[in-house]
Amino acid sequence: MTTTPAGSPATPRQKLLLLDFDGTVCLGDDPVLHYAAQVDALLAERGRTAHDDGGVRAVVAGALAAGDLQVPAPPEGTPAQDGYQLVQRLGRARGLSAEETGVAFRAGREALLAVGLQRSDVHAPAGLAALLAEIRPAAAVVLVTNSPATAFAPWLEALGLTGAFDAVVNDAGKPAGLPAALEAALEEARRGAGVEHIAETQVLSIGDIWENDLAPVAARGGTTVLIDRFAAGIGSPDHRVPDLAAAAPILRDWAAAPDADV
Template identity: 40%
Template sequence: MAHFSQILVLDFDGTVCLGDGPVFVYARLIDEALASSSGGHPVGLVGDVVARFLGAGEEADHEPNEMVSAALELVGTSADGYSAAEKFARSLGITDAQLSAAYTGSRRDLAAGLVETHAPAGLGALLGSLPARVQIVLVTNAPDAGVHQQLTTLELAEYFDDVITSAGKPAGMPAVLAALLEAHQLTDHPERLLSVGDIWQNDLEPAARLGAETALIERLAAPGARPTYRAETIEELYPAITAWASASSA
C-alpha cells in the first residue's frame, strides 16, 4: 500500500455534493409517511419547514403560519436540513422505521439520477492540483447507494483515493481518522490530516480532538465551532486547503 504524508478528508453532502434536492426528497418522503399513518398531516408541511429553515424555495418568501413558525423555533439549532427534518418529524410522531425508509428512498432517487446536484466550482481542479503526497478521502454517513454514482456524475470520482461510506459520524469518525493516520504512519503527526465538512460535530470536532486541522463550511451559523479555518462556502476555503497541502513534510 502506498504511504501518504498528508491526508485530506472531505465530507459528501454539503461539501462535495451541493444542492438541496436530496434533503427535499427526504422531507417529501417523510411527509408522505406521516400522511399515510396519521391521515391529518398537512400536505408538504415538513418540506415547507425545511425550505424555510434553509432559506430556500418559494416557501421561504412568504410569512409562515403559526404551525410552521412553531416548527421553525423547534428546529432552529439543527445542524442541517436533514437534522431539521428529523427533529420536526419526531415531534409529529414519526417512527425510526419511517425515517430510515425516507432516507433510503432519497438515496435511491439520488443514485438513479432523479435529484439535481452540483459540484463546487473548481473543486476538481483544486483536487487535481494537490501534491501526490496528499491522500484524498471521502468520508460520509451516506450509504454506498448514490455516492459513487454522484461522484462520477459530478466528475470527481478520479480524484479520490478512498471512499468510506456509512461512517456513522460523529461516533464513528474517531476510529476512521485514527485508522487513516495509522495506515500512513502519521499517528504522531495528526496535523497532517485536514478534515473539511459542513457540520462541526460530525465532520470536524472528532478531528480537532485528535489534533488534526479542520475547515468548516459554515452555511448555517455554528457559533460553538472552533475550526482551524471557516468560511460560508468551500470555494472560499480553497486557499487554506492549498496552503495546508503545500506545507513541507518532515
C-alpha cells in the same frame, strides 16, 4: 462501514485530507427535499400529519429558499446547520425515531436516483476536482459519508469526481461513527501513501456539521475547516468559511506547509 479505494499517486505522502459529502462535496437542495418528502410519507403512514404548515418538505423548502434554517424556530436548542439536520429534527419532533429518519434518508437517495441525478440540482463546488488533484501529491484525500455504498458511484460520476479520492468511506454513521471512520481513513491513507504512520496532527477535516465532521478530529489535534453556509455559528473550528471556494486557499496552504498548523 465500507472503504472503496479509488487509486492514488505513488509519491509518499504524510498528510490526510478528510472531506464530508453532503453540503461539502455534493451541493444542491434536491437531495434534502427528497429526504423531506420521504419523512412526510412515513409520517402519513403513521397518521401523524396534524400540522397546518404543509408538512416537513414545505417547511424545509421555505427555509432553504429564505437561507434561514431557523424558520420556524428549531425543535432543538441549537440551530440546525444544514437542511438534512433540519429534516431530521422536524421528523423526530413529529414522532419518528432516529431509525425511521435514517430509513427516510436512504429512501430519498433512491428516489432521486430514480428521477435521475442529471435532472436534479446536484453539483460539485466549482473547481473542486482540480483542487483535489493539486492537493493529492502532498496529502491522501479520503471522502467520508453516511451515504450507503450501494449505488454511490453514480453520485461521484454526476459530480465529475470519479477517481478524485484515494478512498471513500461509506456508511460512516456520523457523528458516532466518525472516530471509527477516521481510523479507517487513516489506514487507507497509510496504505496509499506507502508510509507506516500519518500523525493525527497531520489530518485536516472539512465539512459543514461540527459534531459530525470536525469535533473528533479537533480533539485529536487535527485541523478543522467548517463550511457554515447558514451562519449557525456552532463549534470551534480552526477556520469558518461560507463555502468551499473560500476554503480553497486554506487547503492549499495546509498541503504546502511542512506540518498541518496553518
